[in-house]
Amino acid sequence: xxxxxxxxxxxxxxxxxxxxxxxxxxxxxxxxxxxxxxxxxxxxxxxxxxxxxxxxxxxxxxxxxxxxxxxxxxxxxxxxxxxxxxxxxxxxxxxxxxxxxxxxxxxxxxxxxxxxxxxxxxxxxxxxxxxxxxxxxxxxxxxxxxxxxxxxxxxxxxxxxxxxxxxxxxxxxxxxxxxxxxxxxxxxxxxxxxxxxxxxxxxxxxxxxxxxxxxxxxxxxxxxxxxxxxxxxxxxxxxxxxxxxxxxxxxxxxxxxxxxxxxxxxxxxxxxxxxxxxxxxxxxxxxxxxxxxxxxxxxxxxxxx
Numbered sequence: 117x118x119x120x121x122x123x124x125x126x127x128x129x130x131x132x133x134x135x136x137x138x139x140x141x142x143x144x145x146x147x148x149x150x151x152x153x154x155x156x157x158x159x160x161x162x163x164x165x166x167x168x169x170x171x172x173x174x175x176x177x178x179x180x181x182x183x184x185x186x187x188x189x190x191x192x193x194x195x196x197x198x199x200x201x202x203x204x205x206x207x208x209x210x211x212x213x214x215x216x217x218x219x220x221x222x223x224x225x226x227x228x229x230x231x232x233x234x235x236x237x238x239x240x241x242x243x244x245x246x247x248x249x250x251x252x253x254x255x256x257x258x259x260x261x262x263x264x265x266x267x268x269x270x271x272x273x274x275x276x277x278x279x280x281x282x283x284x285x286x287x288x289x290x291x292x293x294x295x296x297x298x299x300x301x302x303x304x305x306x307x308x309x310x311x312x313x314x315x316x317x318x319x320x321x322x323x324x325x326x327x328x329x330x331x332x333x334x335x336x337x338x339x340x341x342x343x344x345x346x347x348x349x350x351x352x353x354x355x356x357x358x359x360x361x362x363x364x365x366x367x368x369x370x371x372x373x374x375x376x377x378x379x380x381x382x383x384x385x386x387x388x389x390x391x392x393x394x395x396x397x398x399x400x401x402x403x404x405x406x407x408x409x410x411x412x413x414x415x416x417x418x419x420x421x
Contacts, residue, residue, distance in 0.1 A: 149257035150184045154387040155191025155224065155300060155333025157363035161206040163196075171385040172364030174404035176211040178387050181402075187256050188215045191333035192224025192266075192300030194236065196365055199227035201235040208239075211364075219243060222263045223250040224300040224334065228270055251280055253287050258394040260293035262322075266301035266332070268314050275317045284318065288325040294395065294417035297322055298331035302359045304344065306380060307335030308371040320346040323355055326418045329390070329397070333361035336368040337382035338401055340411060344376055353418045358399070360388045379411045 159170040179185060193199075195208045212219075221244050227236035237247040245252030250265035262284065268274035275281060288295075301312040303319045312334075322330060323346040338361075343354030361368075362385045370382065384407035391398040400412040 147257065148184075149186040149259070149392050150182055151187045151189055151256060151390050151392065152179055152182065152185060152387045153189040153191060153298065153331050153358075153390065154360045154363040155222075156193045156336050156361040156365045157190070157212055158195045158208040159365055160196050161203055168367045170364060170366075171404055172208070172211045175362070175364045175385050175387055176214065178402050178404065179212075179215050182389065185215075185218060187261075188212075188219045189261070189263075189298050189331060190219055190221045190363075191298055191331055191360060192222050193226045193333065193361075193363075193365070194221065194224070195239075196226055198229035199224075199233060199235045200230050201238045204235055204239040216240070220254060220261065220263055222299050223265055223267060225267055228267055233270075249280070249283075251283065255293070257392050258293060259392045260291050260295045262287065262295065262297040262327070264297055264299040264315075264318060266299040266312070266315050266318075274315050278317075281317055281321065284321055288321065288327070291325065294392070294397070295322075295325070295327040296329040296331070296390075296392075297327055300332060301334045302332035302357070303330070304341055304348075304357060304374055304376065305332075305335045305359050306339055306370055306373045306377050307337060307359070307361075307368050309335050310371060311374070319355070326353065327355060328415065328417050330355050330357040331388070332357070332359055333363070335359050336361040336366050337370070337380065338362050338386065338388070338409075338411070339377055339381075340379040340399075340401075341374070342376045342378045348376075350376060356415060358388055360401075362386050381409045381411070383407065383409060 158172045195204045227233040254261045339359040341357045345351040345354040386403040389400045396416040398414045403409045
């Protein structure tokens with residue numbers, strides 16, 4: 117049976133007959149993989165571009181600078197205002213469409229302004245999962261990735277006992293990997309939208325199973341939080357979450373700054389680059405051309421209990 121590296125101690129010694137082999141700390145079970153993540157991307161066709169609107173071409177250009185790009189995680193609201201298929205083809209396709217084959221999408225509230233988010237599901241096809249659910253799971257490198265649907269009312273709720281909750285509970289119980297979840301509405305945010313308590317049961321479940329990272333958008337800024345556990349307090353084994361709503365549509369002013377907010381930026385657009393390894397990861401916010409803001413760091417996966 118293959119033993120995930122994240123379960124090994126920092127220095128692991130194993131015997132093969134009379135040969136003593138030392139496996140050094142930091143050795144990954146698979147090659148590093150690079151993913152990019154962002155949401156709130158394309159303006160409606162013909163919408164006027166200025167310094168704070170419609171920079172999806174600039175953010176798409178950042179993806180082209182990463183030759184090792186394995187996947188693109190899109191965090192909802194791909195195509196404003198109503199996510200029709202015709203608008204996807206007229207706007208989103210012309211910039212971010214170049215990376216469609218590598219995209220793992222999650223559905224936003226603007227997509228649901230078209231009944232059943234039909235334009236979104238028609239555009240992304242099988243990559244978006246079951247159109248009645250909008251949630252699914254994939255493996256990228258040594259990481260398990262969970263795309264969830266934070267439009268809770270559209271999928272029978274997000275609470276304990278809901279179809280999505282029970283599906284996630286079963287999927288997490290069988291998961292031996294470093295893990296990442298992404299959806300549209302952030303559990304915590306310093307934007308005008310504030311915190312989204314509707315997804316709290318999903319957050320609690322992810323914390324109990326030691327999912328490492330949660331990504332969201334909806335708030336049109338970049339924000340990184342200190343590790344937060346299921347009761348909202350800081351903890352070394354808490355979830356590290358990011359809000360990355362800087363895909364190009366527009367930028368928001370700050371609302372009430374959350375007490376656990378560790379880094380914030382609303383002065384321009386950009387994407388989050390994640391380098392995923394068998395036992396950890398690195399992150400870096402990459403600003404569009406002409407902007408200099410960056411936020412970066414590293415983390416080690418928390419061992420499941």
